[in-house]
Amino acid sequence: MGDPLMTLPELIRGVRGARTQELVQRECARIRGAIRTGDPQAGTTNLTKLLYIHLLGYPAHFGQMECLKLLASPQFHQKRIGYLGAALLLDERQDAHLLLTNSIKNDLAHPSPCVQGLALACLGCLGSAGMCRDLVGEVQRLAGDALAPMRRKAVACAVHMVRKVPELSDIFVPVCDRLLKEHSQGLLHGTLLLITEMCERRPDVLNHFRKAVPRVVEILHNLEVSGYSLEHSIMGVSNPFLQVRALRLLRVLGQGSEEASEAMNDTLAQVAMNTETSHNVGSAVLYETVLTITAVHSAPGLRVLAVNILGRFLLSRDRNIRSVALMSLLRLVRVDQSALQRHRATVLACLRDPDPSIHRRALDLSLALMTGANVRTMTQELLGFLETCPPAMKPPCASGLLFAAERFAPNKRWHIDTMLQVLTMAGSSVPDNAVSRLIQLIVGAGELHPYIVRRLYGALACDISQVEEGQVPALLERVLQSHLSLPPTRALALTALMKLSTRLPGDIDRIRRIVSVFGSCHDIELQQRAVEYNALFRKYDHLRASVLEKMPLVRAEEEEGAEVVAPGGQKRAPFSTAQEEPSQVADLLDLLGGPPADPLVPAGSDTPVAESLLDLLEDVTTAPPIPPLRVWEGDGLRLDFAFQRPPADPHLLLITASASRTQPGTTSGFLLQAAVPKALQVQLEAPSGTSVPGPDGAPLSQQLRVRNPGQAPLRMRLRLAYTPPAGVPVQETLEINDFPAAAWQ
């Protein structure tokens, strides 16, 4: 080690220059060497350098023993650095942790209060359960009768102990009772915190402290009326942190107890009305007050006050306050909708805020505030929003609007209008079932067909170009050829054309030409359809009429089933040479395509074609049984999956997972968790139990429901947690990629 050791500033300067990695490695090596030789003066410098290196993200665990050595040194400066290093580098998982206990114990009994303070702070960060139990007596003593600053630290340390080992609360309850009578604000702050923590963890302690509500109320009251205090006031609000802490405690104490809530009503009202909100500080206190009012059993007048405060927040110019208000209102609206209707206009105004995160919350809130009475105006506003919002927000907005329209539509015409508008504006970001629902609605609203047809035609025409032609086939041809059409759109247009061929005999040649063009298209789906339709023209022309005739009306319950055949439809052109009957319905948005996949099967006998089509569909949907899968085996335990595809729903796969043992003994605490890729969804039902018995007992079974609308390949990641009879709990993570193909196709 030739050159003298660097000081911390030199190291920092070096690091800020280039070549950080080398320098840091060299320095680490030097520090390690210095630690081994035990050079006393350089100890602190080395440790501070090590802490800086640790801050940068390099491993620094070799400094732990050095920390412990410095801790034990009699010099305050070294002790300080030692404790700092311990707080940053050590934690419960390290072995060196246990060696701390003795040092801390000695320091707690040290005559100098600063040292005691250091030890308390360290215990508060790092104390393990065992250490807490050992040292609780010392801490209690310090909390009871030491000097004021140390009492605060002792109380803070007690908070940590109570978190780690809730049983220790019993020891601190009498201490807290005494401390509540103190006047020093800093001490009160710590005490209130300790009481809050204890009450959250132990219901019996909670009951005990309900008696203290008057005292807490008194503290809050004193803060309100005391006016300006040089030390603690911030921007004219006296000790806001203590106020917030007291309000939080009142919240915990008041929940579930009528009389406690009653005792605090007056003070809450006073705080709510007197705190000024020109700065963030006052708003913070008010926010906490509102949270408390809504959580306890407060008087109705008080609740209205809370909602009004939130409404006032919404008008504030500070965006933080607006977003916080929106979040709380969202929580409130689930409980009490009517009170919030007054603020509807403000919420809608928030939709136009420059901040996108506020948009999202305002949208959720607006959707929650919709009722039958205000649905028309709200929908107008939300449609306006949908038009201008960024693409990321379109799906939730669209699905929310559609859902609301479903629930509150005053009449069918309005409903269909709204759905059309949403579809036009949101485009491809609507949920899948929106389209089929629209079709259902259209078919059901027979008397509105002419109106609907005109709207749909208009929508389609505007969408692709400014074409003014009156010919529907030409329009569809443009759709097919347009670069903007997506493949599904093309497929639908192709099918619509086919259906038109029966209704418009004059244009058959044109339609045939268009369809045959797609016989050599790159897209497989389109090619297949085009070839089949061509065949329909050529060989089975006589069948074409019956194949493409109008399908029966779909009822709402049947939508779940696989046999949904979208109603066949036809577009009425705005010119008057309509040969078709006026009762047939337009179907641009033919979801599942018209004829089934195999029109080449001849109808054969005298049974009408339509019936055999439905038979065909039923055949297709019953699947052969899928073989079960042995997922995992090990540790005397075995996990199998059995599959089932219910014919009613083609996208659903039911997996029955069964866990059994191959060797005698019982595995306990068995827990299965599953995750699937984003395109799929999985839902786990409750298992039959949590322990797997020996080979002669009934295996543990659990149902998983996997929903796979896009028929994506099924992969799953499983996590198993169990405790074998030997004793040590085990966790296994598995990835399963080899599901049988029939499970997801």
Next chain:
Amino acid sequence: MIKFFLMVNKQGQTRLSRYYEHVEIHKRTMLEAEVIKNCLSRSKEQCSFIEYKDFKLVYRQYAALFIVVGISETENEMAVYELIHNFVEVLDRYFSRVSELDIMFNLDRVHIILDEMVLNGCIGETNKNRILAPLFVLDKVAES
């Protein structure tokens, strides 16, 4: 409760980090990088509270330095926002017009100040004089 307290500059270099819940070393760097990316991508009109994974972030920008505090769901965000400002004011008083370099070269002192203000994940002392008192004592001892 407060989960962590970070001071990161615009280039993504961490100037101060304090975790009140155990987080592995390599996860810390990832967390810090992601957090700073989130904060840098916010514009001026957006609010200072971000929802990130299962907790909330409260951030405040002071010149080129971001102070980011991660808090649990139940904590009052606006109080923590005030706490950040209080912390910066204390630093300002101690270092007389604090700058990033001051923080870098006096990291242990900044840690002492932070330890007085945030005890174990909860807000502790908030009075500036009382926070700085032990530090002045330490300075006097170190000089002599």
